[in-house]
Structure formats: C-alpha cells, structure tokens
Amino acid sequence: MEITMKLTPEQEALLNGSKGEAMAKVMRTLVEYGQIYGATKMVPVTGECGHLVLSFGLMFLGPVFDLYQQLIDEGCLPQQKLTCDPLPYDKNVPQNGISKVVAKVIYSKQGSYNKQLKKLGMKNPGKDSYTCASYMTEVGNTPKEGDVLSWAESSAVVYANSVLGARCNRNSGIIELFGSIAGFVPYFGFLTDEGRKADWVIELKTTKMPDAQLLGSAIGMKVMEEVPYVKGLDKYLGTELDESATTYLKDFGAATASNGAVGLYHIENLTPEAKKQGEKLIKKDAKTYVITDEVLQEVKDNYPVIWKDPTAKPELCFLGCPHMSLQQMKDWTHILEDGLKKEGRKKVSIPTVFTASTPVIEEFNKTPESKTLKKMGVVVSYICPLMYMDNPLCQTKPVITSSNKLRTYTTARFYSNDEIAEMLTKEVD
C-alpha cells in the first residue's frame, strides 16, 4: 500500500508497529479506508463518547469477536467511553418457548461479548448504555455541534450529523471502534464543509404533515447516499428543535438511512446548519424531488408484503425502532388511551411492545402514563426489535410496525402511525 496521506510522526510510528501488531493493523485499516476517499490527513475525534453498532452476540460474527479479543489482549483499548446498540433479547417481550431457545442459540456469544464490551469501556453501568438512540439526554452520549465522531449505527449517525450538527462519516461496525481506539479518523466526507453540502432539494408539497417514516423512506430511496435539503417541513415542525421536532427527525432520519444510505440531511429553517447557512448549503447543480401526497402513497403501496398469508391477523406490534423518546412514549400512551376509550375497550387488540433505552424507561416509569400504558396491556422493553425479528421463528409471525427501518430488514409489515393507532384500539376481525 502506498501511503499518500500525511501522517504525524506518532501516527507513522503506530503504522510501523510501535504499539504492537494489532495497533499497526488498526492504523493501516484507517489509512487505507481514508485513502479510498482521498483523505489527506487524520483529524482528532473530539466527541466525548463513541457509539458501536454491534450489540449482539450473533454466533456468525465469531471473526469480529476474535478480532476484538486480539485488540483487548494487546491493550488496544478505546480512548473514550462507549455506548452501543440495543440488546437482542428481553424476557418481557412475548416469545414462545422454542423461540426463546432458538434466540439463545443464535445469540450464544452474547455473554462473552458483553464481557468484551465491559473491557472496551462502556459509558453507563448495566444495560444503560445499550440503545440505538444514545444521543438522548437521558442516556448522555449527546455530541456538541462541530464535534468529530467515530460512530456507527446509521440512525444515530444521521441524527448526530443532521440534528446535532456533529461531524461523522457513515462508518461501518469495527471501523468506528478503530477510530475510538486511535483517537483520530481520516478526514473526508461529512467531516469536511464541502461534503456537507446538499445534492438534492426536496420540495414538500403535501396537504398535511407527512408520516415521518414514510417521508424518510421516500427521500432515502430517491437520494440514496446523497445529501437532501428539505423545504417545506418547517411548516409542520416549526423552527425550533423541541422534543416533538427531534422525535420526528429521529424517525425520519432512520428511514432515510435504512431505506437509502443518507448520512446527513438539512431541514430548512430548522436544523443547525440550514438555519445558519440557508440555501448556501445547496450545491449549484442540485437535483429536485417534489413530494406530494400521491408520491408518498405510491411509495407505501410499493412495499412488498412477504407474510405467508397477507391477510393474517397481526400477532405482535413493535413501536420504537429507533428507540422511543420519553415524549413519544407519553404521546403514544395518550393516543391509545383516547382510542380505546372511544371504542369502549380497555386493552390493545394486538400484543404490543414499546422499545426504548433503559434510562428513558426509568424516566417514563416515574410518569402517570406508565401505569396507564401497563393497564392497556402494552409491554415496555429495551430490546432491539430488529434482533428479535432475526430469529427465524419470529420471522414467520405476522408482525406490524410503524418503523420503516424494521420493515426494511425484517418480515414486519409497515403501517403509518395513524393506521397502527387504529389497529391497536379497534376490535381485530
């Protein structure tokens, strides 16, 4: 490999093995990765904590665990504390006996991986660091504007870049850990001013506020990895990043990232860079995509339904992929409570799981809504619904969700928030 990147003497020494073979390979990986994109230098990671995408001890991922063990054995540890995606199982989530056994087999490396994570250095005790929404204040891994990050998890990266104004590339699992270990990352893409400019102008011309997950899906599938600048959404979300706006953008961004490969978006008059720079963020040759009610309906109608029996009665509903915010849990509780009252019913029609981080759940448990939700029969869990659905026995279940990310990766069927609310509160035929 020819090194074209300008390295400091310390970085060159690392590459040449001054801190052992594993660290030299970490360094070589980061250099080669950066050089693909013309990176000319490394820049320091300034965010306080890292975030890892790998939270699950999937037996197939043995080579990753072996690699991590080599790093641990050679003392190649992160220079910052870490948060991590959600855990793959929780006994509170409905699952039959055989399915539980299968989950234990599939995730048979979970125990040993949790031990590795502890050695790598988790931010919070117990399960409090395991969530895809680590940027929420309750969890405490909230980067500042301008921070350089070494994160993975597509929904967290797009949120940190877009809503918080931090700077992070769409790193793969393993690469993000390498950046946390080295303390620097190659300078390219979303770390640069030029890389944060918009390739697309999205003109929103719907007659009402679009479902966040559907809008994100439509944009993601159109722009793929490019940067969209969305006009017209501030009409519905306002011009301040309050909790309802950030919750909407969390779900919107996750859909752009999973249905496409978006790592950064700008919302006119709302997100930090769009507020400061306005249309200067838009590239001269930017393309335009107009979104109407009809466009969104067409996108939704084209989602494949891969249930064996498309008319099957749903057996489970997941809400919270990415993990729910506190406000979102409260809002959904009120929606279900009002809906059931109208129908003269007390419990939800379909077994339902709300997923959130344990710190958010703890806060929720202090609110009056917590008891109301429990009475309606809804389970609250810290699980990763995607990992739950990866169990082959769960895949055959007719599961519904309002998450476009969960739809993309599993057999779960997507419905809008309004449709889900109706399905959960009305009698199921």
Added chain:
Amino acid sequence: MAKKNKGVKTFQGRAITPGECTAEAVVSHGGFNTLASMQMMSIQTKTKCVDQNNPDLYKKVLQGKALCLPQTIGSTTGGMFLYCAVKQGKNPACLLFSKEIDSLAAAGAVLSEVWAPESPMPVVDKLGDEFLDYVKDGDVITIHPDGSVDVAR
C-alpha cells in the same frame, strides 16, 4: 470507456482491493442492502439474498458470484458482515461497483484485506453506469489486478 472484442466487453474501474478472479455475475440495479441481504447467511448452506426489497437479487445465491451493484445501502453493520462473510468463506467472489464505493462496503473491503489476507475478495469501483446497464446475470466476469473487468456472454 468500454472495449468490446469477440463477445467480451472490457470495462475499466479502480481496484480497491486488487486481485484476479473469474466468476458468474449476479446483478443488482438498486442499492445492495448488505444486512437485509446477508443476515441469514449463518443458517444457509450457501449465502442467498433475503432482502425482500431487492427484486433483482431476492432468493438468488450470492456466495462465490461476481456481485455487480451500484453501491451498498442500509445498516452500518454492512462492512462488518462482509468481513465475517469473507473470514468464513460465505462471501461473493468479488464486488464490482458502477459508482464510487460507499463507506460501508469500503470498510468491508479494507477490513478483509488487512485482517483476512488469506481470503482475497477483489473489489473494483467506478466501473460506470454503462457497466451496470450491460452486465447480466450469468455473464462470466474476469477481474484483473489493474481494475479492468471483462464481461463475457
């Protein structure tokens, strides 16, 4: 620019991880979602695409094939999954990108090269839209170390 000679058309790309390889093409015209496509490989005898949103590849064998694609999309586990596939011999024989390689696939390529040199998986990008318009499932692909790619049918 592509060159054609007796049923073989040659495209020039950039070798991300240089190597030589001959394999049968499988083609995805849309973004290849690595997690959605390959998440079941641990329980499959041969890695097959299980991504319901990819009509080009759904249920087709990927292992040992020349995977032709614009780029990868979706979860940031992508590079990690590619690395594991390579380490366990469950990977496509090579990856051929029409566009510039995305950061997740790039990670998979580099991780495999640095940490699994015993199992080379050549990767070429920037082959151009014409490449993806031309190549069809079943074409025989030959990759050369300089990033040139022959497509024979």
